[in-house]
Amino acid sequence: MLRRVTAAGDPIEELLRKLSDRASSDPDAECRSEVVRTFFDLPPSHGEFVKILVEERFHQGIKDKSQEVRHSWVKLAGTQIKDAEFPELTTLVQAAINDSDCGVQDEAMKILQRLLEQANSRALMAAKLGEVLGTSLGSPEHTKRAMEVLRMVTKPHQTSSISSASVKRHELWAQITMLFSHQQSGFSANLVEAAIKGTFDIFQSQDAFCSFFDDDKLPKPIDTALPILIESTLRLDAAASARSFAINVFGSLIGCVPGHGDSQPKYEKLLAPHYNSQIIMRLADIVIKDNDRNLKPAALGVLKLAYKAQDQYLPGFVQDSLSKIIKLALEDEDTTRREKAVSVVAELTEENTNDDYSDIVSPSVPQLLKIVLIEGNKDLGERVKRVLGFYNPVTEIAKLNNDVLVAIPPLVAETTTVVGKEIIIRLTERLSEDIAFRIACALTPMLKSTASFARGIVIELLLKLYVVYGVLKPKLIESAIPEIISLAFDDKDDVGEIRTTAIQLLVVLSSSAGQSEPSSGLKKVTLINLATRFMDLLQDEHLRPAVVALLSSISRDDTARETIVLRIASMAFGPENPDLVGYVELLVHLISDGAYYDLTVA
Numbered sequence: 001m002l003r004r005v006t007a008a009g010d011p012i013e014e015l016l017r018k019l020s021d022r023a024s025s026d027p028d029a030e031c032r033s034e035v036v037r038t039f040f041d042l043p044p045s046h047g048e049f050v051k052i053l054v055e056e057r058f059h060q061g062i063k064d065k066s067q068e069v070r071h072s073w074v075k076l077a078g079t080q081i082k083d084a085e086f087p088e089l090t091t092l093v094q095a096a097i098n099d100s101d102c103g104v105q106d107e108a109m110k111i112l113q114r115l116l117e118q119a120n121s122r123a124l125m126a127a128k129l130g131e132v133l134g135t136s137l138g139s140p141e142h143t144k145r146a147m148e149v150l151r152m153v154t155k156p157h158q159t160s161s162i163s164s165a166s167v168k169r170h171e172l173w174a175q176i177t178m179l180f181s182h183q184q185s186g187f188s189a190n191l192v193e194a195a196i197k198g199t200f201d202i203f204q205s206q207d208a209f210c211s212f213f214d215d216d217k218l219p220k221p222i223d224t225a226l227p228i229l230i231e232s233t234l235r236l237d238a239a240a241s242a243r244s245f246a247i248n249v250f251g252s253l254i255g256c257v258p259g260h261g262d263s264q265p266k267y268e269k270l271l272a273p274h275y276n277s278q279i280i281m282r283l284a285d286i287v288i289k290d291n292d293r294n295l296k297p298a299a300l301g302v303l304k305l306a307y308k309a310q311d312q313y314l315p316g317f318v319q320d321s322l323s324k325i326i327k328l329a330l331e332d333e334d335t336t337r338r339e340k341a342v343s344v345v346a347e348l349t350e351e352n353t354n355d356d357y358s359d360i361v362s363p364s365v366p367q368l369l370k371i372v373l374i375e376g377n378k379d380l381g382e383r384v385k386r387v388l389g390f391y392n393p394v395t396e397i398a399k400l401n402n403d404v405l406v407a408i409p410p411l412v413a414e415t416t417t418v419v420g421k422e423i424i425i426r427l428t429e430r431l432s433e434d435i436a437f438r439i440a441c442a443l444t445p446m447l448k449s450t451a452s453f454a455r456g457i458v459i460e461l462l463l464k465l466y467v468v469y470g471v472l473k474p475k476l477i478e479s480a481i482p483e484i485i486s487l488a489f490d491d492k493d494d495v496g497e498i499r500t501t502a503i504q505l506l507v508v509l510s511s512s513a514g515q516s517e518p519s520s521g522l523k524k525v526t527l528i529n530l531a532t533r534f535m536d537l538l539q540d541e542h543l544r545p546a547v548v549a550l551l552s553s554i555s556r557d558d559t560a561r562e563t564i565v566l567r568i569a570s571m572a573f574g575p576e577n578p579d580l581v582g583y584v585e586l587l588v589h590l591i592s593d594g595a596y597y598d599l600t601v602a
Helices: 011-025 029-038 044-061 067-080 089-098 102-116 119-137 143-154 164-183 185-197 206-212 222-233 240-253 273-289 295-308 314-331 335-348 358-373 378-387 399-406 408-412 418-427 433-448 452-469 478-488 497-511 527-539 544-554 558-573 581-593 597-601
Strands: none
Touching: 011 029, 011 044, 029 067, 044 067, 044 089, 067 089, 067 102, 089 102, 089 119, 089 143, 102 119, 102 143, 119 143, 119 164, 119 185, 143 164, 143 185, 143 240, 164 185, 164 206, 164 222, 164 240, 222 240, 222 273, 240 273, 240 295, 273 295, 273 314, 273 335, 295 314, 295 335, 314 335, 314 358, 335 358, 335 378, 358 378, 358 399, 358 408, 358 418, 399 408, 399 433, 408 418, 408 433, 408 452, 418 452, 433 452, 433 478, 452 478, 452 497, 478 497, 478 527, 497 544, 527 544, 527 558, 527 581, 544 581, 558 581
16 A cells, blocks of 8 residues: 555655655564654645555554654654544554553553544544453553553543542442453443443433443443442452452442442442442451452441441341451461451440440450460460450440450360469459349359369359459359358368358358358358258368368357367367367467457456
8 A cells, every 4th residue: 555655766755665664574673663753844845655554554663662662653743643543443442541651551441532522523432442441451461551441431521610529430330340341342332322322421410420320331220230230249259359359349339339428328239238248248258368458448347337337238248247257267277367457346345436346346356365265375365365455444344345254254264274274353443233143143153164273263263253243243153052062171272272262252151241141052061960060161271261161250159159169179178189289279360350259358
């Protein structure tokens, strides 16, 4: 073709033809670029030659390995392309999106924008742009640039009346279009073409925006096609960029985009509500299982807002899905997954949450406590302590704190370390009366546990609970009295600490925290029998101080007091010659307490 436009014997045009060959064949990239630039400013008499050169050689020049050469070809094309009839328009669109050099992309984009401003070119360009963008949006290496071009070619008309809502709707439309490109490029191509051809601004109102997605552009109604697409795109095996857009789209549709304020629009016409639970389950998976660190906060942000949404179903969906995935992750043997779960709990329980997400965290409290009390993962344990407020207890006892406390008793039986025991004792320093009663009721059956270490924790907790709360709730641990007495006489306790604590608890019960009458529960036990049996324990030096205190307490009962005196006398003057140190210590204690004043004066 170039040969036919070259006049016979015209040395200039013959020279131009040879130069055009050098533009693609010269081995030096700088020379190829310089040759292309030679055609920029030729006189009008050679315009036809340059026009045909661009039409015939542009598709080759734009594939040159040198970005400088490609840039020169695009600039040359810009001088010749007057309308959308340019035969290599598709190649130009591809260069604006897919070229590896941003300079080439920008130069090509300038030409496209100029053509779009021409009313007669806009409709012709729509199909080409839709076709190329539909493919490029679904290609991970080109998605980012394709989205930039998509926004530029479909942005709302720049007028003084353009609203921020229109801008947000435009961005939502672009992200929806991108998602459809991952399903089938033809769907997004249809959306792009329709948007460019549109005679009205589809972004000006919510009704116009929703009406745009009519059935002839997509294979199914939008309120079915879109949620199915979002759910499938959120699967962990999908591209990270696509998952990111899917999170943003879903958040926008339900009015739960972090940072966009409280009164966000909802697009219920685009999202059938019965799909919400499936999508929320995918978001919960991303929060715990996704390896992309940028997606977790995005997904969790949407879930937190959805949990607080004024919606009949969303909060329940979030609570069920997120609490389940957190609990399962904490039970997982994978340390990384457990760490992620603790991290999520930390975000849900941070200071400014005001206990808002306690219903999500509560089912996982036993697993969290288990990490602290039983497992040996020190670093993770420290994180859990901070999460549950071990170091900064709140002034008011919040629901989550109560959940932590109520979860303690079942874990006592599994606690085997002194550190775990100390944590349990420290956690129960601040309780409401109701929680104290619930813990005591849960602990009582555990006195029959075969693990002595666990029984020691239980008896120590019961003593503490009764000392602090027994006067207000006298029946706090009365059902446990028979077991407490059994522990006091349990000679299997070699160290004696459990027996000592059990006796100390009986002292408190017998005196009812300063009242003249012993606990009603203790009255049911024959005090005479108790007195006789506990006097036998005075021979145990380790138990003696507690036994002396107990016998002194129950000696308020006349019959018990007489029994104790007779027993001391029989031991002192009887034929047997036991170690009387314990009896003497008891007698001195009783006299100093005034328990035998009436006898001494007699």
